[in-house]
Amino acid sequence: MKAKTKASYGLSDKTSDIILVVVTTIIMLIIAYPLYYVVVASVSDPYDVYAGKTFLLPS
Amino acid sequence: MEGYKAVFANSDLFNGFINSVKYTVIGTLYSVITVYITAYPLSRKDLPGRKWISIFFIITMYFGGGLIPTYLVVRDTGLLNNMWALFLPGGVGMGNVIIVRNFFENNIPKELMEAAEIDGADNFTVFLKVVVPLSRSIMAVIVVFSMVAFWNDWFTALIYLQKEQYPFPLVLRGILITTEAMSNMTGGLGYAEANRLTELVKFASMIVAAAPMLIIYPFVQKYFEQGFMTGAVKG
Amino acid sequence: MSNPVPAANAAATAKKSQKHGKTLGKRIAENWQLYLLLVIPVVITLIYKYIPMYGVQIAFRDYKPARGFFGSKWVGWEWFERFFTAPNFKRMIVNTIKLSVFSLLWSFPVPIILSLAINQMRFKRYKRVVQTVMYAPHFISIMVVCGMIRIFLSPYGGLINLLIGQQIDFMTVPEAFRTIYIASGIWQDAGWGTIIYLATLSAVDPGLYEAAKIDGASMFQRILNIDVPELIPMIILQLIMAASGIMSVGFEKVFLLQTQLNRVTSDVIAVYVYEQGIVDHAYSYSTAIGLFNTVINIILLIVVNQIAKKAADVSFV
Numbered sequence: 300m301k302a303k304t305k306a307s308y309g310l311s312d313k314t315s316d317i318i319l320v321v322v323t324t325i326i327m328l329i330i331a332y333p334l335y336y337v338v339v340a341s342v343s344d345p346y347d348v349y350a351g352k353t354f355l356l357p358s
Numbered sequence: 359m360e361g362y363k364a365v366f367a368n369s370d371l372f373n374g375f376i377n378s379v380k381y382t383v384i385g386t387l388y389s390v391i392t393v394y395i396t397a398y399p400l401s402r403k404d405l406p407g408r409k410w411i412s413i414f415f416i417i418t419m420y421f422g423g424g425l426i427p428t429y430l431v432v433r434d435t436g437l438l439n440n441m442w443a444l445f446l447p448g449g450v451g452m453g454n455v456i457i458v459r460n461f462f463e464n465n466i467p468k469e470l471m472e473a474a475e476i477d478g479a480d481n482f483t484v485f486l487k488v489v490v491p492l493s494r495s496i497m498a499v500i501v502v503f504s505m506v507a508f509w510n511d512w513f514t515a516l517i518y519l520q521k522e523q524y525p526f527p528l529v530l531r532g533i534l535i536t537t538e539a540m541s542n543m544t545g546g547l548g549y550a551e552a553n554r555l556t557e558l559v560k561f562a563s564m565i566v567a568a569a570p571m572l573i574i575y576p577f578v579q580k581y582f583e584q585g586f587m588t589g590a591v592k593g
Numbered sequence: 594m595s596n597p598v599p600a601a602n603a604a605a606t607a608k609k610s611q612k613h614g615k616t617l618g619k620r621i622a623e624n625w626q627l628y629l630l631l632v633i634p635v636v637i638t639l640i641y642k643y644i645p646m647y648g649v650q651i652a653f654r655d656y657k658p659a660r661g662f663f664g665s666k667w668v669g670w671e672w673f674e675r676f677f678t679a680p681n682f683k684r685m686i687v688n689t690i691k692l693s694v695f696s697l698l699w700s701f702p703v704p705i706i707l708s709l710a711i712n713q714m715r716f717k718r719y720k721r722v723v724q725t726v727m728y729a730p731h732f733i734s735i736m737v738v739c740g741m742i743r744i745f746l747s748p749y750g751g752l753i754n755l756l757i758g759q760q761i762d763f764m765t766v767p768e769a770f771r772t773i774y775i776a777s778g779i780w781q782d783a784g785w786g787t788i789i790y791l792a793t794l795s796a797v798d799p800g801l802y803e804a805a806k807i808d809g810a811s812m813f814q815r816i817l818n819i820d821v822p823e824l825i826p827m828i829i830l831q832l833i834m835a836a837s838g839i840m841s842v843g844f845e846k847v848f849l850l851q852t853q854l855n856r857v858t859s860d861v862i863a864v865y866v867y868e869q870g871i872v873d874h875a876y877s878y879s880t881a882i883g884l885f886n887t888v889i890n891i892i893l894l895i896v897v898n899q900i901a902k903k904a905a906d907v908s909f910v
Contacts, residue, residue, distance in 0.1 A: 315812035319714055326707070327726045330784060333741055334568070334729065336752065340744075341361050341565050345557035349750025396634040399627035406620050411631065418638055423645020424883035426870040430662075431645050447641045450634045481626035510734035513845055517871050527736035531849075534740045564740050571732040576725050583724075586792045 361562030364555055371563055373522065374529030378509055381525055385445050385508035390500055392450045393458055398485050400455070401462035419452045432518060443518035444511065454500050457585055461496040462489060495581045502578045506571050530563050652881035665877075672881035681860055689861045692847070693839040695771060700779045701835065704786030705828060709816050711787060712794045727784025735781075739849040742777055765854035774850060793827045794820055829901050837894030840886055862886055 339357045340348045347358040365371050399405055400412055422428070428447050437443040466489055474484050490497075512527040533556075621628075647662060652672060654665040676682060707727070714720040730738070745752045746763040754760055763769045797819060805815045844863035851859045862882065870879025 312806075312812070315713075316715055319710060319812075320716070320719065323710060323714065323723050327723050330730060330780065331726050333745070333780070334572075334733075337561055337564055337741060337744070341558065341561035342359065345554050345561075348557070348561075349747075351750065351752070351755040354752065392634055392637070395630040399624075399631050402624070402627060404620065405624055405627055406617055411635075414635070415638060418642040421646060421887075422642065423648050424880055424887065425866055426876050426880045426883065427645035427648030427651065428641065429871065430648055430651075430656075430658075430876065431641060435640065446637060449638050449642045481624065485630075506732055510732075510736070512734070512736050527734050530736055530740065534743060560740070561744075564737050568733045568737045571734075572729055575728065575732050579721075579725060579728065583788060583792070586788045 360555075361558035362566070364559050365562045365566055368559065370529050371526070371533070371559075374524055374526040375566070377523060378526040381441060381444055381511075381515075382505050382508040384441070386501055386504040388445045389451055389454070389504035389508075390497065393454045393500055394490070394497075396450045396455045397458035397462060398489060401459045403463075415450070415452055415455065418449055429517060438518055439520050439523065440518075441523070444508070444514050447514070451504075454503065458493070458496055458500060461493060461585070465496075466492050496585065498578045499582045499585055502574055502582070505574065509571055526563075526567055530567055533560055533563060649880060649884055651877045652884045654877060656877040656880075668877075672878045673885065675878060676882050676885065681865075684857070685860050685862050685865055688858055689840060689842050689863075691858075692771060692774060692842050692861060696775050696778060696842075697835050697839070699775050700783065701832070703779055703783040705790055705824065707783060708787040708790035708794065709820055709824075712791060712820060713812055713816065724784075724787075727787065729784070730781040731785035733781070735845050735849065738777055738781055739846070742773060742850065746773070764850070764852050767855045767857040767859070770850065770855045770858045774846060778846070789831070790824055790827060793824055797823050825905070829905050833894070833897050833901050836897040837890055839893060840889045 336354065339353050339355075343353045343358040347353050352358060366375070396415065400408060400415075402408070405411075423431070432438060432443050432447055437446065470488055470492070471484050474488050479487070510527060512525065512531070515523070515525050515528055615623075651662055651665060653667060653669055654662075655668050655671075656662070656665045660666075679685075711720060711723060714723070743751075743764065746754070748754055748760040748762040753763070763773065801819050802815055805819060810818070840862070842861050842863055844867055847859055847861050848864050848867065851864065863886075866879050866882050866886070869875045869882065
């Protein structure tokens, strides 16, 4: 059954799209973070790593 | 970057890395060849006995001898401490065979094969000159999956190989479990420095172990997604 | 015997001649090259897959290398009895089942939910990016993953301990083992698991979404009423396959995460098979345990398959 008229792209659609993007981005970051942490750790001073100073950027 | 330099300066890790490269390249070659020479005949509907031969192979997907009987056969065929113990006991990789066989059946136009046959081509020629070139996308998938399997494998190496033949993941394990400084790298350094280097090498070698495959897979992502698509639809 | 060709009786030969226009013998001869291609795979499979199957019989024999599979003395159920009366038998079975079941419980829904969400994404480029990132952990060796686990859980500055301000060595805490195992399993395979579900969802006619939107359905409603029903057969199929693997908790990860101190929860059958067989060379004993495991798996597969057939008309076999 083909729809003859395209459904309009309303406000509630926009909000669901934004929520979707936000949620998937968060999930994506959670998945990527452990790997990122190890990459950062491999170019930082290990003592900084174990002191927690490298959770975002290398030292 | 000194962690990475130290990784390759360490003889154990370096050997492990070379071993892994060796096993991955040869294993992937073995894998692609065996998958292709199994899948092609099985994809030819006019092959007498095709059904029974398929069953012969498919049974091995569900039933097996188990860890010890396989180990004993490997030992009895003289493959202990031999690189081929990493490839042969896995058989012909039936999962891949089915994917490739389905690809041959559904994605290679029969007209092309028939035209070649009319031109006088025999089975080998059709296979090599028509089917193989047209199956580049699925071959890429098999290559990547095989590479990943061999590059990441450590268990078969653990049970069949000696320490000098260990691939990278197995050497990595040794490093991760020791908590003292690794003496063969840190001979001239003070205690604190030695520890620091050891820890750095741990992180760096983990990235060295993971990076190659992570870099490769995105290139074939589109293809293996498609492969699963046909698999899901056909069931 | 390397190429099992069915014996053709007169009627079948005649039928096949009609179908293919040639006699069976001629067709076999014509395709000799294809059979040649198959020789190596068949030989490899015979030696490394079928002979070990034949070797399973040592589960009932006292295998001695000098006497071979068939020549070793028959001892019947001795090894099985030894297994059932082993001191850690109950612990192993309980641990294996608990690990499998909880693993299934927690990690099964994740790929499904993720795929439902991703399927609704309208920005194609970003969708690709998200998927690429999601697949990444699957390609990382379990060895590296366990290395990462040790680093994050390290009592001397591992991220988790830093966040909670303690110095707990989680690898030695039995209660933590299952959580570590399951959580890391989800991290590694949830993204990859979405592939099969996304593939199934791609079969949905986009017109259905349009029609639903016109009728005023919100995204959530669309997911619930269009996507979920589409996925149900595949979900059941995946469930069947997962359920039949309950008794075969993978060896690799447990072995890598196990320590002396968390064996209370981490002692599982697969590791025991390895220890007894490869490390202690108790070949027959180890084979018997493996056989026990396999038989249970087959029974489970059949049972779950039948249940699914009756309840939802979906089956694996």
